Amino acid sequence: MNALKDMLASPRLGDEKPGTCMTCKSSQVPAFVEQYGAELFYKTPVKELVEKHGFKHSVVCADCHDSKTMELKITRIAFKEAMQRRGIDISKASRQEMRSYVCGQCHVEYYFKGPGKYLTFPWDQGMVLDSIDAYYEKEGFSDWTHAESKAPMIKMQHPEFEIWSTGIHARSNVSCADCHMPYRREGAIKITDHWIRSPLGNLTNACLTCHRQSETEMRERVLQIQDRTYGLMQRSERAIISAIDGIKAAMQVGATDEELKAARQLHRKSQMRWDFISAENSMGFHSSQEVARILGDAIDYARQAELEAYKVLVKRGVPAKQVSYSE
Ligand code: HEC
Ligand code: HEC
Ligand code: HEC
Ligand code: HEC
Numbered sequence: 001m002n003a004l005k006d007m008l009a010s011p012r013l014g015d016e017k018p019g020t021c022m023t024c025k026s027s028q029v030p031a032f033v034e035q036y037g038a039e040l041f042y043k044t045p046v047k048e049l050v051e052k053h054g055f056k057h058s059v060v061c062a063d064c065h066d067s068k069t070m071e072l073k074i075t076r077i078a079f080k081e082a083m084q085r086r087g088i089d090i091s092k093a094s095r096q097e098m099r100s101y102v103c104g105q106c107h108v109e110y111y112f113k114g115p116g117k118y119l120t121f122p123w124d125q126g127m128v129l130d131s132i133d134a135y136y137e138k139e140g141f142s143d144w145t146h147a148e149s150k151a152p153m154i155k156m157q158h159p160e161f162e163i164w165s166t167g168i169h170a171r172s173n174v175s176c177a178d179c180h181m182p183y184r185r186e187g188a189i190k191i192t193d194h195w196i197r198s199p200l201g202n203l204t205n206a207c208l209t210c211h212r213q214s215e216t217e218m219r220e221r222v223l224q225i226q227d228r229t230y231g232l233m234q235r236s237e238r239a240i241i242s243a244i245d246g247i248k249a250a251m252q253v254g255a256t257d258e259e260l261k262a263a264r265q266l267h268r269k270s271q272m273r274w275d276f277i278s279a280e281n282s283m284g285f286h287s288s289q290e291v292a293r294i295l296g297d298a299i300d301y302a303r304q305a306e307l308e309a310y311k312v313l314v315k316r317g318v319p320a321k322q323v324s325y326s327e
Contacts, residue, residue: 229284
């Protein structure tokens with residue numbers, strides 16, 4: 001309900017940010033896209049959409065429902081296009097699939113493709129992190145250059161749909177709505193809870209329909225997964241900082257871009273993995289083993305990056321004891 005307000009209050013927005021940023025924040029997007037086309041929508045600055053085109057409504061019923069039939073509906077073309085490229089016909093989706101697809105329009109990793117900032121989901125080769133990495137490599141894409149290591153980086157954003165899709169619940173056909181919009185009773189009628197929120201505030205409805213344990217036990221299970229994930233995330237952060245420090249040290253003794261190519265590439269790989277988990281909003285719960293695997297890879301790539309940088313230092317005769325090593 002407050003998505004648009006929150007976005008417009010963000011100092012990051014500035015005057016230049018393209019319409020692409022508005023895609024998941026306003027129910028007026030589909031109508032504009034239908035009238036003027038997606039290219040123009042993505043190119044038009046948010047400021048102009050608000051001031052000239054009267055964008056003022058946040059996410060509402062029509063973002064997930066057909067306004068005539070109330071059927072669940074996909075309203076964002078980036079999701080349609082990405083699924084089409086993967087050979088999936090969403091018009092044939094089952095009702096249970098739609099109960100996750102509606103969320104997958106917005107709760108996903110994406111990037112702005114080309115000068116027109118065309119909203120694109122990097123799923124052509126699959127939705128696991130490794131396929132997303134391969135996609136960005138093939139496109140030769142980076143979002144930014146790291147100020148210290150000068151590595152070409154990818155910024156990940158909220159990949160809930162992707163991470164969920166690798167977990168035991170997706171495999172067991174449990175949808176986003178099953179946990180975030182569980183049924184509740186009003187008298188004799190079962191209705192879908194539209195207070196979309198953390199299931200931790202609603203465990204009886206969200207989990208106990210399928211799990212026979214107590215609320216306390218289910219909460220403990222979630223928190224245990226989240227604590228372990230957080231621990232691994234911090235370890236990967238320390239490893240990534242060591243990689244950056246190693247590359248910086250090599251740069252200080254005059255290492256060339258060619259010599260640092262491997263180290264920078266490994267820094268990119270490790271940090272995009274950490275970011276994929278950090279930017280995902282369940283802190284590991286949506287797919288605990290996959291998340292641990294990705295963070296394990298992040299730590300390994302970061303330490304490999306550090307070793308590559310040290311090889312350069314050693315080659316240049318910097319004594320080992322002068323090479324700082326952080327834990
Ligand atoms: C049109 C885009 C869009 C769709 C569709 C969408 N979301 Fe969101 N969702 C957002 C945005 C944007 C936010 C962040 C809002 C904010 O913080 O201002 C959000 C926030 C959330 C939150 C956090 C709420 C809180 O209390 O902080 C949850 C949970 C969530 N969404 C789950 C879902 C689920 C489940 C679905 C599918 C049934 C879904 N969303 C569909 C855009 C969307
Ligand atoms: C983020 C997506 C989303 C938004 C926004 C949303 N709904 Fe829903 N709605 C759902 C889902 C998912 C279901 C379950 C549909 C199913 O199981 O087939 C649902 C079900 C319903 C149903 C069917 C009855 C029931 O309780 O299951 C009605 C009626 C409904 N929504 C009305 C609304 C209205 C009115 C609004 C706006 C105030 C709204 N919805 C906003 C996702 C959404
Ligand atoms: C098996 C239940 C389950 C399923 C299925 C599930 N989630 Fe979650 N989700 C959770 C739990 C548990 C959390 C952690 C909540 C917390 O830490 O407060 C969470 C967290 C989130 C958050 C952050 C909420 C917040 O308040 O910060 C978002 C957003 C979210 N999920 C979206 C999704 C989307 C989108 C899908 C489907 C692609 C999905 N979830 C599928 C259980 C589920
Ligand atoms: C619609 C049914 C359904 C709902 C709702 C549901 N789960 Fe599950 N959950 C499952 C199934 C099925 C499995 C897999 C069990 C198996 O195959 O042994 C599972 C597995 C799990 C596991 C084990 C995960 C692992 O990696 O082995 C945990 C933890 C869990 N669920 C927690 C939750 C929590 C917390 C909620 C509520 C936020 C929840 N579930 C909601 C059906 C559900």
